[in-house]
Amino acid sequence: MIDVQHLHKSFGAITAVEDVSFGAHDGQITGLLGPNGAGKTTTLRILYTLLAPDSGHALVDGRDSATETMAVRERIGVLPDNRGLYPRLTAREHIRYFGRLHGRGGSALETQIDALIRLLDMQDIADRRTEGFSQGQRVKVALARALVHEPQNILLDEPTNGLDVMSTRALRTFIRRLRDEGKCVLFSSHIMQEVAALCDRVVVIAHGRVTADGTPDELRHATHQESLEDAFVAAIGTDEGIML
Numbered sequence: 253m254i255d256v257q258h259l260h261k262s263f264g265a266i267t268a269v270e271d272v273s274f275g276a277h278d279g280q281i282t283g284l285l286g287p288n289g290a291g292k293t294t295t296l297r298i299l300y301t302l303l304a305p306d307s308g309h310a311l312v313d314g315r316d317s318a319t320e321t322m323a324v325r326e327r328i329g330v331l332p333d334n335r336g337l338y339p340r341l342t343a344r345e346h347i348r349y350f351g352r353l354h355g356r357g358g359s360a361l362e363t364q365i366d367a368l369i370r371l372l373d374m375q376d377i378a379d380r381r382t383e384g385f386s387q388g389q390r391v392k393v394a395l396a397r398a399l400v401h402e403p404q405n406i407l408l409d410e411p412t413n414g415l416d417v418m419s420t421r422a423l424r425t426f427i428r429r430l431r432d433e434g435k436c437v438l439f440s441s442h443i444m445q446e447v448a449a450l451c452d453r454v455v456v457i458a459h460g461r462v463t464a465d466g467t468p469d470e471l472r473h474a475t476h477q478e479s480l481e482d483a484f485v486a487a488i489g490t491d492e493g494i495m496l
């Protein structure tokens with residue numbers, strides 16, 4: 253369960269997040285949709301304790317990401333925008349390393365690593381160094397690494413960036429499976445189709461502010477639009493910077 257309350261974050265003269273509030277619930281996929289530069293990544297970075305907000309709160313299962321960082325990190329798995337793999341480590345070593353950082357070890361960790369490798373269908377790459385991996389392979393490693401400590405909340409920053417159609421479909425299936433297991437899934441995207449295809453709730457963000465928040469049906473009603481795409485454009489105020 254994620255609860256973001258009146259977040260504000262500036263970098264010098266640039267206001268990245270003006271005033272952002274929304275909730276994301278267990279057993280649901282919540283999409284953070286907005287054009288480039290809207291403040292999505294900054295909001296996610298605050299949630300996963302990488303940045304401190306200037307004001308406001310980002311709560312994960314009731315824990316404040318600014319003051320209870322360890323408790324938040326234990327409850328959250330993150331696929332960051334920069335997938336950031338170590339080229340000399342194999343896929344399996346990446347997952348193991350992150351498991352150990354979360355205090356896991358022994359045969360329980362090895363069993364969990366094997367399960368993730370099977371679940372993400374990465375048996376063929378598990379023991380290869382990640383140097384030279386394709387985008388799809390890199391996302392799989394980064395996802396497995398994010399899930400190794402079995403977090404209740406999962407943050408995905410533009411998860412299908414750079415993926416082909418087959419990899420995108422496989423990833424969507426995987427994200428739905430996490431939702432069906434009761435996880436709280438929050439992902440950011442500037443691609444309307446992506447959000448329309450996956451989300452139970454949508455939070456539309458533009459210029460550092462939430463401009464609409466609700467189920468796809470609620471958004472259509474609120475903006476008096478027939479199609480979800482038109483509703484998104486109406487909520488953002490322009491179609492600049494977002495993709496169909």
Ligand SMILES: Nc1ncnc2c1ncn2[C@@H]1O[C@H](COP(=O)(O)OP(=O)(O)OP(=O)(O)O)[C@@H](O)[C@H]1O
Binds near residue numbers: 263291292294295
């Ligand atoms: N570390 C930083 N220093 C300076 N400005 C920053 C920093 N991080 C973000 N910004 C600025 O804050 C604004 C919001 O950026 P952010 O990355 O949160 O947007 P976004 O919605 O994730 O965009 P995108 O879809 O392009 O990733 C942008 O104007 C960006 O240039």
